Amino acid sequence: MNIKLTSGKSISSSKGESILNALKRHEIFLLSSCGGKGTCGKCRVKILSGKYKTEITGKLTQSDREKGIVLACQTFPEEDITVEIPEGSKLVVGDKIALAKSKDLNELLKSLNAEITPIVKRLDIKLPPPTIEDYISDLERLKRDLELKGFTGMRFSQTFASSMADEMRKHNWEIHLAYVDGPEAIFVTSEKQVSRYGISVDIGTTTIVVYLIDLSDGKLVDVGSTYNSQIRYGDDVITRIIYAAEGKGLGELREAVTGDINNLLETITEKHKIKKESIESAVISGNTTMTHIFWGLDPEHIREDPYIPTVNFFPMWKAGTARIHINSQSPVYTMPCVASYVGGDIVSGVLASKMHRKSEIALFMDIGTNGEIAVGNNEWLMTAACSAGPCFEGSGIKHGMRATEGAIESVKIDPKTLELSLCIIGNTIPAGVCGSGMIDAISEMFFTGIIDRKGKFVREIKTNRLRQGDEGFEFVLYKGEKDIVLAEVDIENILRAKAAIYAGISLLIKEVGLGLESIERVYVAGGFGNYLDVDKAIILGMLPDLPREKFKFLGNTSIAGAYLCLLSEKMRKEAEEIAKKMTYMELSVSRNFMDEYMSALFLPHTDMGLFPTVAGLLKK
Numbered sequence: 001m002n003i004k005l006t007s008g009k010s011i012s013s014s015k016g017e018s019i020l021n022a023l024k025r026h027e028i029f030l031l032s033s034c035g036g037k038g039t040c041g042k043c044r045v046k047i048l049s050g051k052y053k054t055e056i057t058g059k060l061t062q063s064d065r066e067k068g069i070v071l072a073c074q075t076f077p078e079e080d081i082t083v084e085i086p087e088g089s090k091l092v093v094g095d096k097i098a099l100a101k102s103k104d105l106n107e108l109l110k111s112l113n114a115e116i117t118p119i120v121k122r123l124d125i126k127l128p129p130p131t132i133e134d135y136i137s138d139l140e141r142l143k144r145d146l147e148l149k150g151f152t153g154m155r156f157s158q159t160f161a162s163s164m165a166d167e168m169r170k171h172n173w174e175i176h177l178a179y180v181d182g183p184e185a186i187f188v189t190s191e192k193q194v195s196r197y198g199i200s201v202d203i204g205t206t207t208i209v210v211y212l213i214d215l216s217d218g219k220l221v222d223v224g225s226t227y228n229s230q231i232r233y234g235d236d237v238i239t240r241i242i243y244a245a246e247g248k249g250l251g252e253l254r255e256a257v258t259g260d261i262n263n264l265l266e267t268i269t270e271k272h273k274i275k276k277e278s279i280e281s282a283v284i285s286g287n288t289t290m291t292h293i294f295w296g297l298d299p300e301h302i303r304e305d306p307y308i309p310t311v312n313f314f315p316m317w318k319a320g321t322a323r324i325h326i327n328s329q330s331p332v333y334t335m336p337c338v339a340s341y342v343g344g345d346i347v348s349g350v351l352a353s354k355m356h357r358k359s360e361i362a363l364f365m366d367i368g369t370n371g372e373i374a375v376g377n378n379e380w381l382m383t384a385a386c387s388a389g390p391c392f393e394g395s396g397i398k399h400g401m402r403a404t405e406g407a408i409e410s411v412k413i414d415p416k417t418l419e420l421s422l423c424i425i426g427n428t429i430p431a432g433v434c435g436s437g438m439i440d441a442i443s444e445m446f447f448t449g450i451i452d453r454k455g456k457f458v459r460e461i462k463t464n465r466l467r468q469g470d471e472g473f474e475f476v477l478y479k480g481e482k483d484i485v486l487a488e489v490d491i492e493n494i495l496r497a498k499a500a501i502y503a504g505i506s507l508l509i510k511e512v513g514l515g516l517e518s519i520e521r522v523y524v525a526g527g528f529g530n531y532l533d534v535d536k537a538i539i540l541g542m543l544p545d546l547p548r549e550k551f552k553f554l555g556n557t558s559i560a561g562a563y564l565c566l567l568s569e570k571m572r573k574e575a576e577e578i579a580k581k582m583t584y585m586e587l588s589v590s591r592n593f594m595d596e597y598m599s600a601l602f603l604p605h606t607d608m609g610l611f612p613t614v615a616g617l618l619k620k
C-alpha cells in the first residue's frame, strides 16, 4: 500500500502499520508528544482520498472528522491513500534554539578558584631511536622510558598500539604521550601540537547543547544547539523509556541523540577548521534516562519499583564506544547521577550554583521537563524529582509550544476591558503559548476574576473571549486565522504541574525540619528560567512567596557544570562529592506528598497564609 502525500512524495506502508509509523520510517516526523498513544492529539493529518480504519478519539471534533482529519497514530490505511500534513503537525527538530548565558563561564571557573587541569594529561618523551644493538620493540621502548620517569603500571590498548608506531617515527621519537588517570595511554602526538580542544555536552530531554572549548585557556570557541531528535518518540522521559523497550527502540533513541551531537560537531569544527580528531576529551551532562540512552544502557529499571538505574557513577568510557565523532580514544566523563530521576544535570546545576560551598540554605530548581529540586548548603544536600511533567514545555496543552519563535511568552490583561496585550517571541503571528506565557495568562486571569481559585472559568464574566470549545470552556488569547486558546483542561494540567513542584519544595524543606522562610537563596535553572516572571510564578503558587531579591536565574546550569568538569579536576572531584552527599527523597512513596500536593492545587494555595504578598495584592 502507498501513502501519497500532497507534497508529491509517495511512501510505502505495511498492513496494520499506522500512518505515523509509516511516515517515521521514511523520516517524516510529526509532533507526537504521547509517543503514538492517541492521547496528545498533536499528530493530526487530513485524508483526502482512500479507505482507512481509524480509532474514534475525543481529541477530534465532529467537524474535524467531517473534514477528514484523523490522528496519524490511530489511523491505518486499507488501500492507497492521499494525505495532507498540516504545517502545525510537522515536527522541526533542527531549529536553532535560544541559549542561556555562556560568556560568563570563564568568570565562573575563576570564581571557583579552579585551575585548568584537563582530563587528558601529557608527558614529554624523547626516545632514543631503535638501532641494530638497541632492538627492543616500540612499546617496550616506551615502557622503558616511562619506568625511568617513575611511571609504572601504564595500560596500553590495542587501538593505542596500532597507531603508536607510525606516530613515533613521524615525530622523530620526540613525542607527547597523552594519557588519563589509571593510568592509561590514549594516543601519541607531536610535541609541537599545541592546540587542544574538548567538548561539553548537555543532553536535555528537549534540547541538546554542545560547547567546543579551547583547553589551553578555557575559552568557548563556539556553541551548537538543537532540539533533541528523540522528541520524535515522545516528549517526556517515561514515554522514551517505554519506547526503548520496544524492538530496536533503544538503538533508535541512541542513534537520534548521537546523530544530533555529531551533526552539531560537524558544523562547529568545519566552521573553525578544527580537526575532529584533535578533540581530546568530552563531558556529558544529562538526566539519568538521557545518560543511560546515550551510553546504550537499557533505562527500563528506572521506571520500575524500586527505581534503580544501571549506573550512577560512570567509568571513563571512550568516545568510540559513545559513537561520537571525535578522537575515538578520547575519554568521555559523564556527570554523576544521584538516582533514577535526579541526574547529572542536577549535580551540574548544584556545582555551577556553588550552593554546596556556602553556609546559606539555598533551593535549586530546574523547571524543565521534569522539575527537579535540591535544597541544602555546604553541610547537607537533599534532592527530589517532582514529576511535574513537560507541560511548561508545551506538552499536554492544546496550543502549548516551546519558547521559540511564534510563542506567546507574556500576557497582560486590562482589568477594566479584559483586553489582552501579548508579547510574542520573534514579534510574529502567534503559533502557540509557551511556559512563561501560560504562567502569565493564568495569574492575570486570576487577578482579573476570569478564573477562580480552583482555576475554573467564572461563567458570569463578561467577555467574548470566553467560549465553549471542543473540550469544554476555553479563553481566547489570540484571535486570528488560527485562534490560540487556553482551555480549562489546560489550566488543570498547569495547576497539577505547579502543585507538584510546590509540594516537592515544601516537603523537602519540612523533611529537614525547616520552614520555607529559612531559604536564603533560590536558584532557578533551565531554559525556562530565562523568561520566568517571578511575581507571576508566585501568584500561580509555583514558587514560594519569598522576598524577590532571593531569586537568581542561572540559565542552563547543566552545560555550565559540564564546562567546569571538562576543564578542572577539582571540579570533577566536587561533582562526585555532591552526587555522593545528596540524599534523594522519593516523593511518590511519601505519604505526605499527596496532602501537600492537594493543598497546592489552588491559586496560589489552600493556605493563603503561605502567600502573604499575593493575599495583600488580592485585598488591594
Ligand code: FES
Residues within 6 Å of the ligand: 031, 032, 033, 034, 035, 036, 037, 038, 039, 040, 041, 042, 043, 071, 072, 073, 074
Ligand atoms: S495522539 Fe498521535 S501521537 Fe499523540
